[in-house]
Amino acid sequence: MYTVTVRDHFMIAHSFKGEAFGPAQRLHGATYVVDLEFRRAGLDANGMVVDIGRAGEVLRAVVLGLSYRNLDEEPAFAGRNTTTEFLARVVFDRIVEAIGRDELGAGARAVESLRVTLHESHVAAASFEGRVSAAP
Amino acid sequence: MYTVTVRDHFMIAHSFKGEAFGPAQRLHGATYVVDLEFRRAGLDANGMVVDIGRAGEVLRAVVLGLSYRNLDEEPAFAGRNTTTEFLARVVFDRIVEAIGRDELGAGARAVESLRVTLHESHVAAASFEGRVSAAP
Amino acid sequence: MYTVTVRDHFMIAHSFKGEAFGPAQRLHGATYVVDLEFRRAGLDANGMVVDIGRAGEVLRAVVLGLSYRNLDEEPAFAGRNTTTEFLARVVFDRIVEAIGRDELGAGARAVESLRVTLHESHVAAASFEGRVSAAP
Amino acid sequence: MYTVTVRDHFMIAHSFKGEAFGPAQRLHGATYVVDLEFRRAGLDANGMVVDIGRAGEVLRAVVLGLSYRNLDEEPAFAGRNTTTEFLARVVFDRIVEAIGRDELGAGARAVESLRVTLHESHVAAASFEGRVSAAP
Amino acid sequence: MYTVTVRDHFMIAHSFKGEAFGPAQRLHGATYVVDLEFRRAGLDANGMVVDIGRAGEVLRAVVLGLSYRNLDEEPAFAGRNTTTEFLARVVFDRIVEAIGRDELGAGARAVESLRVTLHESHVAAASFEGRVSAAP
Amino acid sequence: MYTVTVRDHFMIAHSFKGEAFGPAQRLHGATYVVDLEFRRAGLDANGMVVDIGRAGEVLRAVVLGLSYRNLDEEPAFAGRNTTTEFLARVVFDRIVEAIGRDELGAGARAVESLRVTLHESHVAAASFEGRVSAAP
Numbered sequence: 023m024y025t026v027t028v029r030d031h032f033m034i035a036h037s038f039k040g041e042a043f044g045p046a047q048r049l050h051g052a053t054y055v056v057d058l059e060f061r062r063a064g065l066d067a068n069g070m071v072v073d074i075g076r077a078g079e080v081l082r083a084v085v086l087g088l089s090y091r092n093l094d095e096e097p098a099f100a101g102r103n104t105t106t107e108f109l110a111r112v113v114f115d116r117i118v119e120a121i122g123r124d125e126l127g128a129g130a131r132a133v134e135s136l137r138v139t140l141h142e143s144h145v146a147a148a149s150f151e152g153r154v155s156a157a158p
Numbered sequence: 159m160y161t162v163t164v165r166d167h168f169m170i171a172h173s174f175k176g177e178a179f180g181p182a183q184r185l186h187g188a189t190y191v192v193d194l195e196f197r198r199a200g201l202d203a204n205g206m207v208v209d210i211g212r213a214g215e216v217l218r219a220v221v222l223g224l225s226y227r228n229l230d231e232e233p234a235f236a237g238r239n240t241t242t243e244f245l246a247r248v249v250f251d252r253i254v255e256a257i258g259r260d261e262l263g264a265g266a267r268a269v270e271s272l273r274v275t276l277h278e279s280h281v282a283a284a285s286f287e288g289r290v291s292a293a294p
Numbered sequence: 295m296y297t298v299t300v301r302d303h304f305m306i307a308h309s310f311k312g313e314a315f316g317p318a319q320r321l322h323g324a325t326y327v328v329d330l331e332f333r334r335a336g337l338d339a340n341g342m343v344v345d346i347g348r349a350g351e352v353l354r355a356v357v358l359g360l361s362y363r364n365l366d367e368e369p370a371f372a373g374r375n376t377t378t379e380f381l382a383r384v385v386f387d388r389i390v391e392a393i394g395r396d397e398l399g400a401g402a403r404a405v406e407s408l409r410v411t412l413h414e415s416h417v418a419a420a421s422f423e424g425r426v427s428a429a430p
Numbered sequence: 431m432y433t434v435t436v437r438d439h440f441m442i443a444h445s446f447k448g449e450a451f452g453p454a455q456r457l458h459g460a461t462y463v464v465d466l467e468f469r470r471a472g473l474d475a476n477g478m479v480v481d482i483g484r485a486g487e488v489l490r491a492v493v494l495g496l497s498y499r500n501l502d503e504e505p506a507f508a509g510r511n512t513t514t515e516f517l518a519r520v521v522f523d524r525i526v527e528a529i530g531r532d533e534l535g536a537g538a539r540a541v542e543s544l545r546v547t548l549h550e551s552h553v554a555a556a557s558f559e560g561r562v563s564a565a566p
Numbered sequence: 567m568y569t570v571t572v573r574d575h576f577m578i579a580h581s582f583k584g585e586a587f588g589p590a591q592r593l594h595g596a597t598y599v600v601d602l603e604f605r606r607a608g609l610d611a612n613g614m615v616v617d618i619g620r621a622g623e624v625l626r627a628v629v630l631g632l633s634y635r636n637l638d639e640e641p642a643f644a645g646r647n648t649t650t651e652f653l654a655r656v657v658f659d660r661i662v663e664a665i666g667r668d669e670l671g672a673g674a675r676a677v678e679s680l681r682v683t684l685h686e687s688h689v690a691a692a693s694f695e696g697r698v699s700a701a702p
Numbered sequence: 703m704y705t706v707t708v709r710d711h712f713m714i715a716h717s718f719k720g721e722a723f724g725p726a727q728r729l730h731g732a733t734y735v736v737d738l739e740f741r742r743a744g745l746d747a748n749g750m751v752v753d754i755g756r757a758g759e760v761l762r763a764v765v766l767g768l769s770y771r772n773l774d775e776e777p778a779f780a781g782r783n784t785t786t787e788f789l790a791r792v793v794f795d796r797i798v799e800a801i802g803r804d805e806l807g808a809g810a811r812a813v814e815s816l817r818v819t820l821h822e823s824h825v826a827a828a829s830f831e832g833r834v835s836a837a838p
Contacts, residue, residue, distance in 0.1 A: 023558070023559050023560065024515045024518070024519070024556070024557070024558050025515070025556060025557045025558075025559075026514070026515055026554075026555070026556045027554065027555045027556070027557075028553060028554055029416065029552070029553040029554070030553070031415045031416060031417070033318075033322050033323060033324050033414070033415070034322055034323055035307035035308075035321050035322050035323040035364070036307075036323070038204075040204045042204055042206070042209050042211075042263075043204070044211060045361065045362040046305075046362055048362045048363060048364070049307050049363075049364040050305050050306055050307050050323060050361070050362040050363060050364070051305060051306055051307040051308070051322060051323010051324055051325075052305050052323055052324070052325045053323075053324045053325040053414055053415050055415060055416045065513075065515060065516065068446075068448045068450055068451070068511055068513075069510060069511035069512075069513045069515070069516045070450070070511075070513055070515065071515050071556065073450050074514075074554060075450075075452060078553075078554075089317065089322070090317040090318055090320045090322040091320060091321075091322060092307070092320070092321040092322070102205060103204055103205035103206075104205075105201075105204075105205045105206055106162070106210075107160045107161070107162055107201060107205070107206065107207050108201065108205045110160070111160070127450075142305075142325055143303045143305070143325050143327060144165070144301065144303060144327045144824060144825075145164060145165040145166070145214075145303070145824075146162075146163065146164055146165070146210060146214075147162070147163045148160070148161060148162045148163070148207065149160070149161045149163075150159070150160050150161075151159050151161075152159065165824065167823045167824060167825070169726075169730050169731055169732050169822070169823070170730055170731055171715035171716075171729050171730050171731040171772070172715075172731070174476075176476045178476055178478070178481050178483075178535075179476070180483060181769065181770040182713075182770055184770045184771060184772070185715050185771075185772040186713050186714055186715050186731060186769070186770040186771060186772070187713060187714055187715040187716070187730060187731010187732055187733075188713050188731055188732070188733045189731075189732045189733040189734075189822055189823050191823060191824045225725065225730070226725040226726055226728045226730040227728060227729075227730060228715070228728070228729040228730070238477060239476055239477035239478075240477075241473075241476075241477045241478055242434070243432045243433070243434055243473060243477070243478065243479050244473065244477045246432070247432070278713075278733055279711045279713070279733050279735060280437070280688060280689075280709065280711060280735045281436060281437040281438070281486075281688075281711070282434075282435065282436055282437070282482060282486075283434070283435045284432070284433060284434045284435070284479065285432070285433045285435075286431070286432050286433075287431050287433075288431065295830070295831050295832065296787045296790070296791070296828070296829070296830050297787070297828060297829045297830075297831075298786070298787055298826075298827070298828045299826065299827045299828065299829075300825060300826055301824070301825040301826070302825070310612075312612045314612050314614070314617050314619075314671075315612070316619060337785075337787060337788065340718075340720045340722050340723070340783055340785075341782060341783035341784075341785045341787070341788045342722070342783075342785055342787065343787050343828065345722050346786075346826060347722075347724060350825075350826075374613060375612055375613035375614075376613075377609075377612075377613045377614055378570070378618075379568045379569070379570055379609060379613070379614065379615050380609065380613045382568070383568070399722075416552060416553075416573070417552075417572060417573040417574070417622075418570075418571065418572055418573070418618060418622075419570070419571045420568070420569060420570045420571070420615065421568070421569045421571075422567070422568050422569075423567050423569075424567065437688065439687045439688060439689070441590075441594050441595060441596050441686075441687070442594055442595055443579035443580075443593050443594050443595040443636070444579075444595070453633065453634040454577075454634055456634045456635060456636070457579050457635075457636040458577050458578055458579050458595060458633070458634040458635060458636070459577060459578055459579040459580070459594060459595010459596055459597075460577050460595055460596070460597045461595075461596045461597040461686055461687050462597075463687060463688045497589065497594070498589040498590055498592045498594040499592060499593075499594060500579070500592070500593040500594070550577075550597055551575045551577070551597050551599060552573065552575060552599045553575070582748075584748045586748055586750070586753050586755075586807075587748070588755060646749060647748055647749035647750075648749075649745075649748070649749045649750055650706070650754075651704045651705070651706055651745060651749070651750065651751050652745065652749045654704070655704070688709070689708060689709040689710070689758075690706075690707065690708055690709070690754060690758075691706070691707045692704070692705060692706045692707070692751065693704070693705045693707075694703070694704050694705075695703050695705075696703065
């Protein structure tokens with residue numbers, strides 16, 4: 023199995039609902055440093071998993087769609103707690119959609135699975151990994 | 159698969175038995191930076207893998223049980239080489255026990271597997287991963 | 295010159311006023327990983343710059359006073375842009391005040407200067423450094 | 431599953447063939463920081479996955495065989511794009527060969543799989559993982 | 567003293583002349599991860615050291631002027647060893663020139679000094695720091 | 703001012719005397735990741751601050767002189783608390799001595815000052831910096 027990983031970040035405000043969250047029920051925010059890993063069994067004719075330049079552009083587009091926002095006011099997340107693990111899944115789904123629209127090139131359809139990791143501090147992170155074909 | 163990871167550390171003295179260890183047969187020590195990863199297929203009603211606050215507290219309790227000790231004198235490790243990989247398993251077993259005692263909340267019983275990584279320097283690390291149900 | 299550095303973090307929401315900030319004029323947020331460096335010419339009788347345990351506790355108290363808040367609503371910051379460099383100075387001032395109240399021990403009055411660095415992502419940081427005696 | 435990981439690095443020049451590479455078609459270079467992970471189900475009699483000292487030496491030998499070279503002129507890579515993912519496989523194959531020659535000790539034959547990760551910058555990495563027995 | 571730091575990277579090929587360089591006399595290459603630190607005594611009316619968005623753009627322009635090149639063939643470096651410390655100075659000079667051309671905004675002329683650090687691997691780095699007014 | 707920094711590490715056991723140390727009065731240990739920074743105003747004829755290969759060898763020799771030891775039993779440290787800041791000074795002094803013995807080459811006598819930083823965990827570090835000529 024080969025992988026390629028690219029990194030970017032986004033900065034948001036949000037709050038959580040539920041006593042389990044303690045002080046994080048107040049409006050606060052986070053920087054998420056995102057690692058996006060593409061996985062496939064073999065390399066393409068160029069010797070690549072994906073075009074790493076395009077991969078970076080697609081990730082940039084996804085993080086720009088989340089950046090500098092108060093997630094509590096985003097209709098897409100109404101009624102949801104935008105935890106780190108939930109947001110890892112959001113990034114995963116949006117990258118899968120971009121692959122489906124061939125934004126990473128037709129060759130990227132050979133990518134079998136993705137792992138999206140969001141680092142929220144130097145001591146905490148969350149991730150979602152799954153097959154590309156299994157996405158909604 | 160979703161994951162959440164929390165980080166802490168502990169500092170111990172120990173020595174190793176066996177020629178393979180070379181100068182590490184002498185009494186020395188290490189700082190272990192610990193990454194504890196929880197894995198499960200879905201999120202709970204709050205949108206979480208585990209309560210990250212409780213996860214940090216449980217990891218803190220486990221590292222405090224190892225910190226500032228000479229492991230050569232710990233009855234629990236008598237006759238064993240407390241290598242980095244061995245200690246990763248020790249941390250794994252103690253976290254599984256804490257889950258069994260519901261210290262992470264009843265919901266944490268949905269956690270399927272853990273990965274415990276111990277970084278012993280900027281150039282070396284070891285880990286143990288396994289299913290929660292498979293623990294002793 | 296000797297130094298000791300301790301690390302902690304806090305997570306906040308805020309927005310900026312001024313066209314220079316572009317999309318950061320919207321309500322968003324950040325994780326700040328804080329490095330607090332204490333500097334003095336010599337060591338105390340214990341061989342320390344400061345009691346590192348107390349240093350960590352004092353830093354923890356300061357970050358808890360900022361954590362999980364919307365800084366736009368904090369009276370202390372009214373009319374100010376809470377940029378990373380501005381917040382580095384806020385942390386500096388609060389640590390100097392704690393030293394003045396002997397929360398780090400009487401010996402900590404020998405600390406000559408501090409450097410406070412706030413990392414806002416994997417690609418950006420800001421800091422404030424100054425003499426302890428020169429603080430307001 | 432237990433793992434042990436050791437880190438080293440190498441610095442090379444190369445260029446890529448194919449429009450997908452854009453400016454990287456020009457002769458340029460890279461530092462690759464290499465993480466080599468060994469995996470096996472149990473520990474040996476010493477409590478180890480592999481002898482970590484030997485593991486470091488074997489990795490050092492492999493990176494020295496690549497270091498300070500223009501990969502465009504290496505016969506072994508003629509007609510190939512030496513992408514990060516391709517080079518991760520090269521390191522994997524050479525470590526598997528070293529295991530086959532017992533350079534890591536006879537016990538290392540119990541290693542089931544390896545993961546080789548090459549970090550090419552603070553924002554990009556690639557890896558190859560596979561079973562030791564499946565190598566050419 | 568306040569600082570703001572931004573990070574980017576570039577990848578180049580080069581070789582060194584002189585026996586002191588050993589195998590690095592052969593054509594090879596490097597990834598340089600660049601930290602650019604701006605320093606000034608006070609903040610501007612926005613509460614900033616420099617406009618961090620513009621700072622990132624200016625650094626990007628400078629690294630693009632070096633990226634994906636064989637430095638042995640760059641007329642600007644003829645007869646020079648492009649060591650990490652030498653290249654730190656090159657980046658410093660080019661940033662000072664950009665400040666002089668007001669590319670960072672007129673306010674950036676209040677920046678007193680810069681520190682440019684180039685990380686060439688996980689175990690080696692070099693830097694140049696100096697006053698902006700003292701640049702050639 | 704130019705700098706070059708090299709990194710290595712050592713692993714030791716020790717204990718501290720004094721109530722201020724709390725549980726660290728027990729025998730324990732640490733991994734110290736060492737950053738050694740050399741500083742000088744100009745570059746030598748090769749374009750270097752110091753020969754980075756030799757710098758790494760000299761640092762390796764110093765860390766080997768400390769590695770895999772119980773510092774409580776080292777005559778050189780009798781009656782002293784081997785805190786992180788104290789050990790930073792020890793490494794500083796030993797590097798200055800190596801420069802005096804020309805182990806870094808005669809050119810290294812132009813190095814004006816050093817900064818030695820010891821990272822004891824992901825959340826704590828200490829350093830000593832001073833002029834080479836001011837060393838004992």
